[in-house]
Amino acid sequence: MNASRSDSPTRRTGRPIDRSSDALVLSSALELLAERDYERFTVDEVAARTGKAKTTLYRRWPTKEDLVLAAISAIGRPPELDALPETGSLRSDLLAVIDSPWLGGASRRTSIFASLIFATRNSERIARAVRAEVTEPYVDIYRRILSRAANGQDAADRASRIRVLAEVIPAMSTHRLGSGSESPSRDFFVSVVDEVVLPALMSARP
């Protein structure tokens, strides 16, 4: 409320930027993106929902694309990435990830992932951002859990390994889409089968 006399590199006079509302704006943007596709996503609607002026949003994020990119970056990394669940059984490890409250829980999170897949079609920058900031780290969690389980442990729980598809698939699809493949969805699904399902099955021999 006081502090910082002779300032940091950048001068600080006049009304300060209201950073406190950034989080609200970005989460609302993400929310809207989960409801609509990128084309129907409008900056006006974000402004209306947050009670901000459209012009204010444009001062902070010069284009709609920038706003969406910021919203994606604001997602952050899944907390499980730092502390992989270690509950003792593969099944509960997987469920711990699936039922993580990250991004509002499984239901909302999967809905958001699905929308991000749509968005990757509209902008290469968005496609790259989704891949790097959301998909890769998230898929990585499953990769690590599965590969850890492949070395022994709870190798019998075949059904729960298959169920992981329910969450891995939307995540991985963003991984592949927009990378220039001719038939991204087929490539993607084949890769899910080859990289996730079959290895999981092979290591599960009751």
Next chain:
Amino acid sequence: MNASRSDSPTRRTGRPIDRSSDALVLSSALELLAERDYERFTVDEVAARTGKAKTTLYRRWPTKEDLVLAAISAIGRPPELDALPETGSLRSDLLAVIDSPWLGGASRRTSIFASLIFATRNSERIARAVRAEVTEPYVDIYRRILSRAANGQDAADRASRIRVLAEVIPAMSTHRLGSGSESPSRDFFVSVVDEVVLPALMSARP
């Protein structure tokens, strides 16, 4: 070239409608739909690609939605539906469907399916049409092949049953999306697992 003297219910005088170009228009529309999402799909572009006048297209299909619906209907039913492949092994039966030239082969077909999934978000009529005219009959092929295989035969070919996912998933997703579920993509993936993967696995006991 002559025939039909005192006509059918509808009079036939004046320049006849050029039905021959309908197929071209609808296939071009489908092609465009595979490239763009519904929002970016423009009637002007279809007109440009087919060499037709936009007004001519609007005379035949009063709205963009009607044009897209017609394009979906023009897809027709997969030929395998009438003569289920019977090659002797489950694996080759499945591959026969996957590699069917229908809709331009697996690559283009899957790409079209993916686009139709996007389109279901924009119109309930389109969602219904996709489900009824494309998804249901196509998924039905896999259901029938899998259930036939479940009764004996080639029950050992577990990997090929899993591979079927690579094509079933995009098809089934249209089946679920747009039906008012709160988290359609999660529901869909769970249903794939429950209805297709697990039963296939259960019936495969080497």
Next chain:
DNA sequence: GACTTACGCTACTACTAAGTAGCGTAAGTC
């Protein structure tokens, strides 16, 4: 050849949404 209907073309309207300009005011610093 008279008639009728379809087609192609060139506007045009209506609407939506991205992005901007400019003003008055709020919220700070000195």
Next chain:
DNA sequence: GACTTACGCTACTTAGTAGTAGCGTAAGTC
């Protein structure tokens, strides 16, 4: 209180696209 910067508001420009109007001509029937 003077100064400075951010915010909110209204209004605007620009661009793209769905859908329409109206005209001249093509392609048929009688």
